[in-house]
Amino acid sequence: MSLGSRVQFEPIRLLAGADITQALVAIGGPFAHSIVILAVTNTTNVDIQISFDGEDEHAVLTSGQTRMWNFASNANSTSSALSMAQGTQVWALYLGADAPDVGGVFVEAAYSS
Secondary structure (H helix, E strand, O other), rough: OOOOOEEEEOOOOEEHHOOOOOOOOOOOOOOOOOOEEEEEEEEOOOOEEOOOOOOOOOEEEEEEEEEEEEOOOEEEEEEEOEEEEOOOOEEEEEOOOOOOOOOOEEEEEEEEE
């Protein structure tokens, strides 16, 4: 009996607050798989912006916020699920004048196999 697709998880990626600058900094390495669910959590004491290409800012996370994207949520038998491309990397920078001095930014990612 086949169980179909299974969810698998990539290792958690972390960028410590002290390592976040006002220029984009990579949060761990690129994804090894196409990602169907992504969560980014900001546990620092400042607001941050995140990027998925290392050049443009794509989302803001306020201090203490988690943002989740479920790219596969609308998949059905006639359409394939969306996913974030294998090799994508997440980047962060802090907003405002003060650098973070606590916490970090965590990236959690799941893929289908």
